[in-house]
Amino acid sequence: MSLDAVLHRIDATLPEAMDRLFALLRIPSISTDPAFKPDCDRAADWLVDELNSLGFDASKRVTPGHPMVVAHSQGDGPRTLFYGHYDVQPVDPLSLWDRDPFDPAIEDTAKGLVIRARGSSDDKGQLMTFIEACRAFKEVTGTLPGPITIFLEGEEESGSPSLVPFMQANKEELTCDVALICDTGLFESTAPAIVTMLRGLASAQFTIHGPNKDLHSGMYGGAAINPNRVMTRILGRLHDDQGRVTVPGFYDGVKELPEHIRAQWQSLAFDHAKFLGDVGLSVPAGEQDRTPLEMIWSRPTAEINGMWGGYTGAGFKTVLPAEAHAKVSFRLVSEQDPDAIVAAFQTWVTDQLPADCRVEFHDVGGSPAGQMQITHPAFEQTRAALTEEWGRAASYVGCGGSIPIAGYFKTVLGMDALLVGFGKDDDQIHSPNEKYDVESFHKGIRSWARVIARMM
């Protein structure tokens, strides 16, 4: 087998690979909204067909939520698991999209060709890089490159409720030598990177109830408590003047960064002015005694992701609403316990309620932060392969986002995981006008071909 032939095949068949990605992008597999359940199912079916046609033994596996896709190939040597997710974020506000989020297109931008669609970067474009690399091996050599398990889920954007039970129930089938996860990005959009530190996530939605119905602010204003007032009063105290989270016990289990990691991060020369400038900001808004990289990689946060209460339509309505709502999430680091964080938050909110108000919590959950051990040889093999493809040294870095799967591979299946991805900072994942660079897709496929060649 010649790696060069595989790479050449990848270059020559890029248009067909993009056609296949587009077919997947056209399926609106939004996992958080029950209205799109049939579409999630359809995305899983599409992937099963695709993998079977490549020679994998692939099947759709039912869960209480959206289905899993599991596929195996045979061969000698260490078995490698590849993970991705086929579900996508909601698309609202739809009015801010320049085109239908589920009608993908190639756009020629000032920064090069991009694939525009919801899920193009997170995570359909990324998961297809690995599948297309396998296809190139198959087409050049006649067989898949080795013993691979592909494991794709459809609930990553909604907290992966079925993931751990499914892993536990299929432990023997899923346990491999090492795992590859493709759901991260290039460092500063240019340098290949392997993420070894991931933040966890805890979240809670809650409603503050006051009067038993909406009231007229003329008749009741002054005498009746307004849940909007209570909500802002409580959440307005979530951070202190220094940007620290005020919930008691929130920082329990947060470790200081080891000196050798701090030194490595400093050598990355992170350009935070550009990072913030690209989104119209200039001043790091987190804990004032921390560096910007610490704020996004190694420090925990609390964010109000959504809030609403009272009249929000056109014009004015002088109403005192019966209730106010918020969705709050926390990014966790080190050994912070998601359950303890959410419990502390619930207590903190409840303790601040005035007379006549009550609070109701739902959609409460979380997953801890992840810290990879980098002793398995696959780490250095992958770092070498990425360095070769991108012409820049690949680094071990942190990631502000939460990819709980990495922790579960370790705790449930005993595997270390390599987080490698080709997203860029301006991909606008979770936002309107999400895109994935054609370069990310193309060099991503080539990167996996090189990684596979070194590992198998």
Place this chain on the structure above:
Amino acid sequence: MSLDAVLHRIDATLPEAMDRLFALLRIPSISTDPAFKPDCDRAADWLVDELNSLGFDASKRVTPGHPMVVAHSQGDGPRTLFYGHYDVQPVDPLSLWDRDPFDPAIEDTAKGLVIRARGSSDDKGQLMTFIEACRAFKEVTGTLPGPITIFLEGEEESGSPSLVPFMQANKEELTCDVALICDTGLFESTAPAIVTMLRGLASAQFTIHGPNKDLHSGMYGGAAINPNRVMTRILGRLHDDQGRVTVPGFYDGVKELPEHIRAQWQSLAFDHAKFLGDVGLSVPAGEQDRTPLEMIWSRPTAEINGMWGGYTGAGFKTVLPAEAHAKVSFRLVSEQDPDAIVAAFQTWVTDQLPADCRVEFHDVGGSPAGQMQITHPAFEQTRAALTEEWGRAASYVGCGGSIPIAGYFKTVLGMDALLVGFGKDDDQIHSPNEKYDVESFHKGIRSWARVIARMM
């Protein structure tokens, strides 16, 4: 002319009067929402036709907003102006209505028969009480009862932007000896009352802008400012621990209640436990050193009528939104200046903005509080007529709501105004399932017949 004959006629023709009210209630004349502009126009046309058919000289009068309806009848003696408004509040959340808000029906409830529909109490049911009283006079005596001007507007629920310019442009036509305004209620739902003290209203909608687009809280959380955090932090400080409004200068011009008014209010023996208990509350939430009647009649307030930002759909979206929004209004008393209040609020918000955020205000406006002089003989005539109809002494009271028209009659047209109405505390005006008691409608018509008989 026999008043008894008129009252008898009112009793005998109540079903037909309700049919006419229902026809008006079926028109969804929501003034705040531009989508309902043709319906506001249709409501004005319906009233013009109705008044002309009664022998008034009625016409629809164009304004830059929704039209006015003006009608005159001739006769000897002092000319009286009657004011009401044909526009209604928005109906959302529609899901909390037990029936179509614009498909009125009589319902037999534990507390008696009610007319259920948006606008049944505020203000279509109320304005029709006066028109039906005029109709009874016409049908019994052959002529309308005297020199009356009927003046109906369609912008009361959206701040009456066209009202003062229209009054100024038609000053001679509209100036009468005294004005009657039917947009208030019975005291504690049982005793007739004439409102002589009204709160004013100032309001502002604003948007806090942060990043130039929605961001992923994993990638940016910690480093990027979240407008929801800024909004709650600012509005969470709008009241202090004692329920006082913290905006500097807010209490400028607020007068203490005169002792004789305080004594009269104490004699009303206001049952605040029932007032709050009816809406599921128990503790007065305003300034802690004030009585409940002061809180709703003679003290100013600040309320968050609506707020929204970020993801508010089903499930979770870990987004940092680009902007957060709020609608805030203030009930004003005594000599508080609405323009100064809004300006102070804008400064207060702007001064608290952190780096990288900006604020945009719109829909800013207001009207001052009103204090009636009760020396005109119409006040005592009306008080006697109401006492006679309801079998309980009518009182001079305050009102927490804002009916700016009362102030404008004085300042623009030099008239004193009598605020008399038949709404009840459980009418749910501005809320889902608004209703007007059949008793309010029936005895309201009879009340106006008695007032007219004493005044003309």
